[in-house]
């Protein structure tokens with residue numbers, strides 16, 4: 001199958017005159033196409049391009065879509081919101097209901113503050129942790145992503161430049177334009193390496209405000225924390241009075257029982273959520289222990305506010321999502337689809353004798369080309385030695401030709417995360433496996 005793009009190329013040509021790179025955000029560019037994919041519409045698990053092509057979508061709005069596009073129950077709430085005047089900069093009974101339902105889904109969260117994006121949420125959480133502890137240093141996991149701000153967008157060598165204790169030798173800003181010496185406020189360690197945590201906690205004792213991590217690191221593919229690691233980190237943070245921040249921007253709502261903190265049975269001090277909780281509407285939040293959260297204004301001195309924060313449309317969309325996630329059987333549906341899709345893909349790896357495997361956790365998964373042993377996924381330093389970016393890139397290109405949409409944001413030593421939604425039907429999955437069979441055959 002060929003990819004048709006006449007209309008898209010026309011749009012790209014026009015867009016580039018006025019929009020940087022022809023897209024509304026850097027992340028819109030698909031690096032195997034070298035342009036954005038312009039859509040005409042999206043419905044359920046399918047996206048329809050400006051050229052009239054139909055893809056089964058496995059990008060899911062970069063993790064923002066969990067219930068499928070154009071969901072009737074979300075649409076109903078949006079219509080209600082339009083009728084009520086779609087106001088912003090005010091709260092309503094819907095905001096109150098949202099908070100109630102959210103803390104039901106994630107009972108480890110005592111209080112919340114709403115923002116618009118995950119970037120804003122992690123920024124505010126870090127600032128709050130610093131104010132609460134009166135300390136400055138932040139411990140971050142090499143490779144984890146928490147938004148595009150100067151507080152935290154630093155990485156090391158993606159697991160390739162670690163010292164003997166699992167701390168990275170250099171902390172580097174991810175891009176130019178960061179303030180000089182900004183990196184002095186961050187230290188990087190390898191994820192899932194408890195000795196590295198012990199090491200930095202001792203080395204920087206009395207200086208660390210917070211440790212932040214994606215409890216399931218989807219930004220390096222799909223890397224869950226081990227149970228032991230998570231529990232030990234909690235214990236050490238309590239001992240050292242260091243704020244433990246879980247960034248659940250992608251993991252939030254994606255697997256039973258609604259959050260990573262529920263899954264691991266660990267209560268972080270603060271956590272951040274976005275993306276799926278409003279199924280694509282701009283809503284994020286910081287949640288956590290009341291004693292820390294009360295540091296936000298008006299109770300405390302840390303300002304966290306925004307003109308569009310808690311806007312009614314996003315809140316009402318998110319409330320519809322929460323109601324669905326709280327229904328009995330919701331996570332059974334996700335687990336059934338995960339088994340069918342990811343189990344099927346793993347069989348294809350074997351059938352075609354291609355070195356690699358799928359790792360999934362809830363409604364999110366990643367293709368690990370290059371090695372078979374899933375135990376090696378837990379350490380980024382092991383993944384980057386074995387992962388085959390060349391095979392992975394060819395795979396994504398061939399999958400696009402088969403009208404399966406997976407995102408490719410650039411060459412990295414680990415895969416990009418893919419996802420499915422509750423709208424992906426059994427038939428979608430069967431068709432996907434047939435198409436992937438052809439893709440794997442061509443690899």
Ligand SMILES: Cc1ncc(COP(=O)(O)O)c(C=O)c1O
Nearest residue numbers: 117118119145146147249250274
């Ligand atoms: C784990 C994580 N945290 C934070 C962010 C930033 O969220 P946003 O894009 O809503 O600013 C992302 C975005 O991909 C993310 O994956």
